[in-house]
Amino acid sequence: MRRATRRVRLTAAVLAVLAAGAVILAVLNSGTRHGHLDPRSADPTGSRAVAELLKERGVTTRVVTTAREAADATGPRTTLLVTEPDLLGATQRGVIRSAIDLSGGRTVLLAPGDTSLSDLSPGVRTEGDATTDDLDPRCTLPAAGSAGRAGTGGGLRYSTAVPGVTACYPSGGHPTLLVLPTGTTGGDTVLLGSETILLNESLAEEGNASLALQLLGSRPDLVWYLPSLADSDPATGSGDEDKTLFELVPAGWSWALLQLFLAAALAALWRARRLGPLVTEKLPVVIRASETTEGRARLYRKAGARDRAATVLRAATRERLAALVGVPPTRAHEPAALVPAVAARLTGGPRDVTALLFGTTPSDDAALVALADHLDALEREVRTS
Numbered sequence: 109m110r111r112a113t114r115r116v117r118l119t120a121a122v123l124a125v126l127a128a129g130a131v132i133l134a135v136l137n138s139g140t141r142h143g144h145l146d147p148r149s150a151d152p153t154g155s156r157a158v159a160e161l162l163k164e165r166g167v168t169t170r171v172v173t174t175a176r177e178a179a180d181a182t183g184p185r186t187t188l189l190v191t192e193p194d195l196l197g198a199t200q201r202g203v204i205r206s207a208i209d210l211s212g213g214r215t216v217l218l219a220p221g222d223t224s225l226s227d228l229s230p231g232v233r234t235e236g237d238a239t240t241d242d243l244d245p246r247c248t249l250p251a252a253g254s255a256g257r258a259g260t261g262g263g264l265r266y267s268t269a270v271p272g273v274t275a276c277y278p279s280g281g282h283p284t285l286l287v288l289p290t291g292t293t294g295g296d297t298v299l300l301g302s303e304t305i306l307l308n309e310s311l312a313e314e315g316n317a318s319l320a321l322q323l324l325g326s327r328p329d330l331v332w333y334l335p336s337l338a339d340s341d342p343a344t345g346s347g348d349e350d351k352t353l354f355e356l357v358p359a360g361w362s363w364a365l366l367q368l369f370l371a372a373a374l375a376a377l378w379r380a381r382r383l384g385p386l387v388t389e390k391l392p393v394v395i396r397a398s399e400t401t402e403g404r405a406r407l408y409r410k411a412g413a414r415d416r417a418a419t420v421l422r423a424a425t426r427e428r429l430a431a432l433v434g435v436p437p438t439r440a441h442e443p444a445a446l447v448p449a450v451a452a453r454l455t456g457g458p459r460d461v462t463a464l465l466f467g468t469t470p471s472d473d474a475a476l477v478a479l480a481d482h483l484d485a486l487e488r489e490v491r492t493s
Contacts, residue, residue, distance in 0.1 A: 145191045145218070145303060147171060147332050152309035158320050159332075167325045173336040175200035181331045182211035184294060187324055188331045189216045191303075193224035200339045201227040209291050213327055216298045218306070219263050229288060229297060232268040238279035238301065242314050247276035249287060251322035255315035260284040263302030298323055414476050415469040425483045426465055432490050450486070453493045461486070 143149025147159035147169050159169045172178045175196065182188050188211070190196075190204060205227055208215045217228060225232050238261035245252035252258075258277065265282035266275075275283035284301035300323070305316040324330055408417040423441065430440035433449040440446060447461050454461075464486060470476040 145306060146334060150308065152307065154308050155306045155332075157308045157311045158306055158317070158324070161317065161321055162325050162330060165321065165325055167328055167330050169330045169332055171332045171334060173334055173339070175203040175333075175335075175339050178331055178333040179203045179207035181329075182207045182213055182215075183329075184212040185327050186211065186213040186329045186331055187216065187327045188213065188333060189218065189324060190220075190228075190333045190335075191218050192335050193217050193220040193228055195335045195340045196224060197339060198227070200335070204228060208295070208297055212290075212293065212295045214296055214298065215290075216300060216323060218300055218303055220299060221264065225299075229299060231270040232266055232286065232288070232299065235265040235267050235280075235282040238262060238265050238284050240279055241304065243277040243279055243284060245276050246278055247274055247283075249274050249276050249285075251319060251326075252276045252285070255319035255322065258315040258319045259304035259310055259313060260300065260302050260319075262304055263300075265301055266299055409473070414473070417476060418469055418479060421480055421483055422465055422467075425487055428487060429465075429490055432487075450490060453490045454486075455493055456489065459486075 143151045143154040145153070145155050147155045148171065150156045162169060170181060172181060178188055178190070188204075188207065193201070193204075196204065201224060204215075208228065217224070220228060222234050225234070241262040242257055242259050243261045244257050245255070247253075260277040261279050261284055263284065265279055265284050266286050267282050268275075268286065268288075270288055272289045274287040276285040276287075277283060286299040288297045288299070289295070290297055304310050305320045311317050311320065405417070408414075426440045426446060427437065429435075429450055430437060430446055433446075433453055435446050435449050443462055443466050446465065450465070451461050464479075464482055470479050
């Protein structure tokens with residue numbers, strides 16, 4: 109018997125090690141873009157840190173995955189963040205453009221390229237990549253002035269001839285951050301050439317946190333738009349060739365699945381093998397209903413649950429009385445249906461049947477015992493009438 113127990117424990121330990129190894133291998137090799145720019149992700153490339161800081165300042169963050177959801181959620185009190193505008197199809201870009209023109213709020217476009225700029229911000233074009241990661245503001249924008257040097261480089265630069273534009277954080281003579289007024293009073297569009305200031309891994313560097321909080325926290329509501337595959341432009345895909353199931357599985361997970369299948373096979377072999385002779389066991393002990401009732405009553409008394417005990421007593425009495433007086437079971441707990449029917453069967457003096465069947469919790473144990481006696485007497489009288 110000890111040998112069989114030892115064998116079972118050894119098998120369970122091996123399975124646990126295999127499962128843990130599979131999970132660790134999958135995590136290490138699943139790629140670095142898991143949860144990328146997701147405000148719910150604590151990964152280095154996620155954005156949970158900035159979302160939590162915004163929450164502390166009273167800004168609510170809502171994640172949406174379609175252009176229609178994003179447009180419907182916008183308004184004068186809303187900031188709309190589009191994380192990957194170049195992935196949007198023409199229809200989706202039109203929906204977002206309408207929201208920019210009509211909402212009166214702020215829209216932040218993260219690293220938009222020429223593909224999306226033509227629809228979302230006409231009159232602006234890209235000027236290549238910035239050569240420096242951390243840049244100085246060199247503009248009159250209050251958010252940039254208070255944030256100071258920030259990591260807006262490392263991404264795209266822009267140029268425009270649109271009037272009323274505020275250009276900040278220049279690199280090589282071209283800004284990496286633009287603030288453009290929209291047609292609606294009070295609204296504006298922010299073009300941010302780099303995603304660095306929103307990432308968990310770089311939020312604490314330079315003035316990244318300050319700039320991110322001011323750009324995204326100017327309104328009390330933030331709509332965080334993570335475009336889904338349904339909103340993606342087919343032209344941005346890798347081609348019309350259909351991918352197989354294994355090609356769609358991220359790197360690393362194939363090895364994890366293989367190890368999990370191996371662990372499942374070992375578990376099946378372990379469970380299929382009988383490790384000793386069959387052992388007969390005695391049937392469970394039969395406990396009388398009265399002992400069960402007495403035990404539950406002791407638990408109620410120990411917990412001081414007179415309210416629960418009274419509720420159980422009254423509910424059981426109402427169900428039995430309903431069957432005696434012809435009230436449907438579904439209406440057994442309705443005073444308007446049960447009380448008149450029970451009162452009609454009573455032959456003694458007037459009694460408050462409503463208080464007895466639907467009254468308040470007894471004040472002490474003696475009152476609870478009295479309630480049980482009165483319920484028994486009421487049921488007995490109805491049954492014999």
